[in-house]
Amino acid sequence: MTYDLALAALADPTRRQVFERLAAGPRSVGAIASGLPVSRPAVSQHLKVLRAAGLVADRAQGTRRLYFIDRGGLAALRAWLDRFWDDSLAAFQAEVERPATTRKKGNQP
Amino acid sequence: MNQTIAVAPVRKTIRVAAPSDRAFAIFTAGMAGWWPKSHSINASPIRDIVVEPRAGGRWFERGEDGSECEWGKVIAWEPPRRLVLAWQLSPDWRFDPGLLTEVEVRFIADGDGTRIELEHRLDGYGDQAGQMFAVYDRKDAWQGMLERLAATVGLSPAA
Numbered sequence: 001m002t003y004d005l006a007l008a009a010l011a012d013p014t015r016r017q018v019f020e021r022l023a024a025g026p027r028s029v030g031a032i033a034s035g036l037p038v039s040r041p042a043v044s045q046h047l048k049v050l051r052a053a054g055l056v057a058d059r060a061q062g063t064r065r066l067y068f069i070d071r072g073g074l075a076a077l078r079a080w081l082d083r084f085w086d087d088s089l090a091a092f093q094a095e096v097e098r099p100a101t102t103r104k105k106g107n108q109p
Numbered sequence: 110m111n112q113t114i115a116v117a118p119v120r121k122t123i124r125v126a127a128p129s130d131r132a133f134a135i136f137t138a139g140m141a142g143w144w145p146k147s148h149s150i151n152a153s154p155i156r157d158i159v160v161e162p163r164a165g166g167r168w169f170e171r172g173e174d175g176s177e178c179e180w181g182k183v184i185a186w187e188p189p190r191r192l193v194l195a196w197q198l199s200p201d202w203r204f205d206p207g208l209l210t211e212v213e214v215r216f217i218a219d220g221d222g223t224r225i226e227l228e229h230r231l232d233g234y235g236d237q238a239g240q241m242f243a244v245y246d247r248k249d250a251w252q253g254m255l256e257r258l259a260a261t262v263g264l265s266p267a268a
Contacts, residue, residue, distance in 0.1 A: 024145065024147040024148065025147055025148065077231060078117070078119060078231060081119045081229050081231070082119045084145075084148070085119055085121045085227060085229060086121065087145060088143070088144065088145060088148075089121055089123045089225070089227065090123075091143040091144070091145065092123070092125075092135070092136060092143040092225075093123055093124075093125050094143070095135055095139065095142045095143035096125040096126075096127045096131065096132055096135050097125060097126050097127065
């Protein structure tokens with residue numbers, strides 16, 4: 001049942017963007033909305049659907065509420081890691097192929 | 110009821126224009142040079158990421174203030190060909206000793222460069238090794254990936 005909901009939740013492109021915004025770590029509604037062509041209330045609505053699907057969870061931090069990818073949802077965990085390694089290996093490749101003279105000190109092999 | 114969950118490993122392949130010993134060294138000793146800075150569990154910004162060069166070694170980040178946060182362990186250390194790390198970070202970016210996933214990285218000579226094959230296995234969540242299936246690794250393959258998951262898993266991970 002959870003996976004049916006997850007499927008439906010991520011079928012919406014804007015909602016998928018909201019989910020991907022959380023790939024790098026927990027975010028507030030404001031931080032998620034920044035740069036997206038949708039209002040904060042709309043983002044809140046998307047988060048509500050994602051939470052109902054078991055893809056996203058939230059916790060209070062001070063006066064703010066932070067949203068993050070719910071690792072209890074296996075689909076979410078896998079999707080998150082898939083994205084994480086795409087980004088990280090691209091950065092790794094760039095680092096390996098960067099001329100040695102411009103590589104940051106301390107990162108020499 | 111003893112329910113298990115199977116999920117396909119995340120698999121990635123990338124080629125770099127460098128020999129495998131250099132690629133291996135930058136992947137491990139030079140990790141802080143390419144790891145996304147946003148992916149930190151420490152309150153202090155990342156100063157270094159340490160992969161201790163031996164099986165059983167620690168894998169941790171060290172902050173600007175010198176504080177250390179565990180990420181996992183080194184399971185296999187076979188330079189310049191193979192590395193296996195125990196990844197114990199959850200997606201809300203916290204250390205979770207109960208979370209056991211494995212990242213295996215193979216460095217394969219490919220002409221004057223190296224092909225890197227990475228496999229992140231998530232079967233620490235269950236035990237259904239026989240049920241691996243084709244992996245959708247394109248960034249836009251959400252739909253297919255989740256359909257495949259739904260068909261294979263068929264139960265809630267909360268069960």
